[in-house]
Amino acid sequence: MDISKIQNQLKKFAIERDWEQFHNPKNLSMALSVEASELVEIFQWLKPEESNSPNQKQIQEINSEVADIAMYLLRFCSILEIDIEEAIKNKLEKNAEKYPVNLSKGNSQKYNQRED
Amino acid sequence: MDISKIQNQLKKFAIERDWEQFHNPKNLSMALSVEASELVEIFQWLKPEESNSPNQKQIQEINSEVADIAMYLLRFCSILEIDIEEAIKNKLEKNAEKYPVNLSKGNSQKYNQRED
Amino acid sequence: MDISKIQNQLKKFAIERDWEQFHNPKNLSMALSVEASELVEIFQWLKPEESNSPNQKQIQEINSEVADIAMYLLRFCSILEIDIEEAIKNKLEKNAEKYPVNLSKGNSQKYNQRED
């Protein structure tokens, strides 16, 4: 995926509509969390196993929400000049340290709540 | 960004820890929204203009949360076999229709709340 | 529950700490949603049936998050002079219209998504 290309498209979209005035990190974090909740809403009354098999209408909604989340995330990173690929790489390394296989096997507890 | 490569790393990480049992779309949507809120928390008491200049500690936290959001989003898409790049492309086209420049200039209202 | 009394306590708490400058509706809505997500985090990897029987530590966390949510909600209503009891009464009436028993029986769909 060409992150920079999408970020440039999002920037152009905002500039053309004079929306840059709204796109500060505070507001974008709000918009991102609102979209994340719209994804949650699709699943809130479903059983976990039902959530594995969304129907056609739900799949469309899910695709739409996933795109909204991704776009606000990329726009947010663009505004604060965050290299998302680098951020993911660093976090993957940290998670490997925090969640060693022997302590985490079948255990969903957060690393700082684990009873070792 | 090589989406598939990261998704494979995340899958391997989950399999090694026997975490696949927790990773259904319902649970992953919850985890994603929790991480989005952790990003919101950083900005909740800041003025919008202050949010443009986070300090060093905040930048580290922001990078960490951004990575968490991205990783849960990619894991979610992996589980439901959603092509995130295609989803973004489709949404960008729809947004261009919903928010024509002449109706949206300097106007942050949602397309269905706009008073034309 | 004496809503006004609690709202007065929260107001006094904010004034003493010079926190009124942070307590506008925008910021308080953010804080409220952050606390709601902290409640979600407790349940994110649990099966629905497991969530019915939280352990002692989880019960403490749940009580703490529930209080945070309630307090931000009351503070928010205080700032905007919203009568929460009246708001609930009105919503209960509207919900009874939107979700008539015969159309809603065993059906969790939102009223505007129902296939009648």
Add this chain to the structure above:
Amino acid sequence: MDISKIQNQLKKFAIERDWEQFHNPKNLSMALSVEASELVEIFQWLKPEESNSPNQKQIQEINSEVADIAMYLLRFCSILEIDIEEAIKNKLEKNAEKYPVNLSKGNSQKYNQRED
């Protein structure tokens, strides 16, 4: 506010519609956070000072969301037999300890992030 009375109304509403099957703590925490985000959505592009003066339409939406949040919170507490008034009382006491006036004056930092 007569909490028990409202909780009984909500319980009756759920039983009549056979919705008790959906109302476990996990699902209710999701619904609560979704409603909290719908409140956030109203304010996401507004300046903090603008959020102090919502227009008539926004006031109606705000009342509606506040009611939804309160009702899911009360339903959640009902299911887990949490005494919300007691929870608030305990939290107010803890907050007074965590945020002493001299350390917190004009300082919005979380107690565990404060640089004393």
